[in-house]
Amino acid sequence: MECGIIKKPDLEKLITYATEQKKVFYGPVAGEKGVEFKAVTSYEEIALDYDNVKLPPKSIFFPQREVLCRFSGDTLKEVNIEAEDSIIFGIRPCDAAALVYLDKVFKDVKSRFQDPYYLMRREKALIIALACDTPRATCFCTSVGGSPAGKTGSDILATDLGETLIFESCSEKGKVFMDKSGLFKRPADRDIKVKEEKARQVEQSMAEIPTPNIAGLTEKIDKDFEDPFWDAITRNCLGCGACTYLCPTCHCFDITDEENGKKEGIRLRTWDSCQYPLFTLHASGHNPRVNKKQRLRQRIMHKFSYTVANTNDIYCVGCGRCITYCPVNLDIRDMLNTLNKL
Numbered sequence: 001m002e003c004g005i006i007k008k009p010d011l012e013k014l015i016t017y018a019t020e021q022k023k024v025f026y027g028p029v030a031g032e033k034g035v036e037f038k039a040v041t042s043y044e045e046i047a048l049d050y051d052n053v054k055l056p057p058k059s060i061f062f063p064q065r066e067v068l069c070r071f072s073g074d075t076l077k078e079v080n081i082e083a084e085d086s087i088i089f090g091i092r093p094c095d096a097a098a099l100v101y102l103d104k105v106f107k108d109v110k111s112r113f114q115d116p117y118y119l120m121r122r123e124k125a126l127i128i129a130l131a132c133d134t135p136r137a138t139c140f141c142t143s144v145g146g147s148p149a150g151k152t153g154s155d156i157l158a159t160d161l162g163e164t165l166i167f168e169s170c171s172e173k174g175k176v177f178m179d180k181s182g183l184f185k186r187p188a189d190r191d192i193k194v195k196e197e198k199a200r201q202v203e204q205s206m207a208e209i210p211t212p213n214i215a216g217l218t219e220k221i222d223k224d225f226e227d228p229f230w231d232a233i234t235r236n237c238l239g240c241g242a243c244t245y246l247c248p249t250c251h252c253f254d255i256t257d258e259e260n261g262k263k264e265g266i267r268l269r270t271w272d273s274c275q276y277p278l279f280t281l282h283a284s285g286h287n288p289r290v291n292k293k294q295r296l297r298q299r300i301m302h303k304f305s306y307t308v309a310n311t312n313d314i315y316c317v318g319c320g321r322c323i324t325y326c327p328v329n330l331d332i333r334d335m336l337n338t339l340n341k342l
Contacts, residue, residue, distance in 0.1 A: 002175070004167045004184025005191055011165070012043040014089075017181050023126075024086040026060060028053060037088070048160060051136050052092050052319065056248035058102060060088060061121040068117075068255070068267045076267075083120035089128045089158075094141045094317040096129040096153035098248035104311050105251045117269075126177055128167070129154035132202055138320030140211040140333055146317055148202040159195045166195050211318075212336035218308045221301065224342050233335055234293040236328045241273035243322035243332075244299065249315045252279070274298050300335060 006014065018025040019041065027046040029038045035050040037057045070077040103122065106115035132139075132148035141147060151157050155174030158165045166187050169175035178184050187195075244250045254272040259265035272279060275296070280289045289295050307315040316332075323331050 002169055003187050003192070004178050005161075005164050005187040006167065006184060007164050008048070009043060010183065011046065013183055014181070015041065015043060017183060018087050022085060024084045026057075026086060026088045028090045037090075046090065048090070048130070049133075051132075051134065052095075052321075054246065054321070054325065056095050056098065056246065056319070056321070057088060057091050058095070058098060058248050060086070061099070061118055061125070062102065062106075062251065065268060065270045066117065068269050070264075070266050071257070072264045081117055081120050083117075083124050086121075086125045087128060088125055090130045091127060091154075092132060092319070093129050093148060093150035093152070093154065093157070094139075094146055094319040095248050096127055097141075097146055097150055098153070098317045098319075099127070100153045101249045101307075101311075101313060101315050101317075102251055104313070126156070126173060127154050128156045128158055128174075129170075131157060131159040131199065133160060133198075135202065135206050135209060136320055136324070137209060138323040139206065139209060139318060140320060141318035142203070142206050143211040143214050144314050144316050144318045148206060149199045159198060161191060161194055161198070164191070166191055210333060212333040213340050214304075214314070214336065215340075217336060217340050218305050218314075220342065221305050221339050224339055225297070225301075227342055229338060229342060230293045230297050233330070233338075234291075234296050236330060237292050237296050238328060239275050239277075239292045239295065240327060241275040242325055242327065243330075244273040244275055245271060246321040246325055248317060248319055248321075249303070274302070300332075300339075304336070 015025045024039050025041070026037050027040045028035045028048075028050050029040060029045050030047040030050070035047050035053050036055065037053060037060060040046060067079050069079050099122070102118070106118040108114065129151075135148055141150070146152070149157065149159065151170040155169070155171045156178065157168045157170055167178065167184060169178055244252070252272045252274055253269050256268050256270070257265055258268060277287065277290070279295075281287045289298060303315040307313055323333070
């Protein structure tokens with residue numbers, strides 16, 4: 001089935017079906033910390049009227065903290081990879097697209113070094129994205145090749161039509177799921193038209209939001225490496241790393257050993273940030289990025305130059321989190337526009 005429709009209360013049946021198939025059903029849930037992706041067992045738990053979550057759902061596949069192995073003396077003990085079959089429902093298209101970029105990092109087809117922890121979780125997950133209703137003032141997905149109703153990275157794309165949700169398969173995995181579940185009814189022509197009209201309206205709303213000019217940026221940014229502009233924008237930066245921790249495409253991590261004093265302990269992988277001084281500190285004491293200017297420049301260069309050279313992709317999906325949650329109101333759109341005019 002290419003397209004199917006479900007009444008919102010019937011999402012309960014979808015969750016029940018997932019449970020019967022021994023799949024964990026994740027959805028956006030409103031709580032004290034805002035909306036977060038959590039495992040749900042009832043439709044009533046799901047928040048459909050949210051703009052986006054603060055912490056990107058990449059954490060489902062790439063946890064902030066995970067144990068890689070345990071050790072006792074000189075002996076390493078493997079830790080079973082926790083990877084359950086899952087359905088991730090309600091991811092915004094920008095976050096779904098970000099997973100494709102993470103795939104290229106953790107599953108480099110040209111390298112024998114691949115991440116089994118990430119890959120197993122990804123392979124066992126079905127992604128059902130939820131098209132955006134109203135873009136936030138900080139969204140700029142259309143500037144980086146995305147769309148409020150983009151399908152990249154999704155197995156199924158859902159669109160809220162009011163009393164119903166219309167689902168469109170975006171991959172073979174999504175099509176098989178829709179056919180096998182038997183829960184989706186064929187939409188009427190008017191439902192398809194409403195879906196298409198809604199997509200046009202949201203795209204028009206995006207056109208009213210200030211967006212950066214990305215055209216030709218990669219070529220210019222390489223020439224501006226030593227421009228005084230970097231000093232100017234760094235004056236307000238705190239180096240707190242919030243922009244990297246909340247970014248759906250950032251993937252840096254650190255590995256540390258924690259011992260309990262009895263020569264036993266665990267080896268941990270935790271998220272890290274290129275905005276921290278220790279990130280590039282060598283064992284010799286030398287640090288190639290000793291100040292905030294160098295670290296902020298690295299973040300911009302990595303997303304808009306280095307990844308373009310390595311994978312032909314801009315590692316930014318325009319979600320706007322780095323703008324929304326920056327404690328000193330730095331706006332990456334302003335940075336990019338200024339860089340493009342230098």
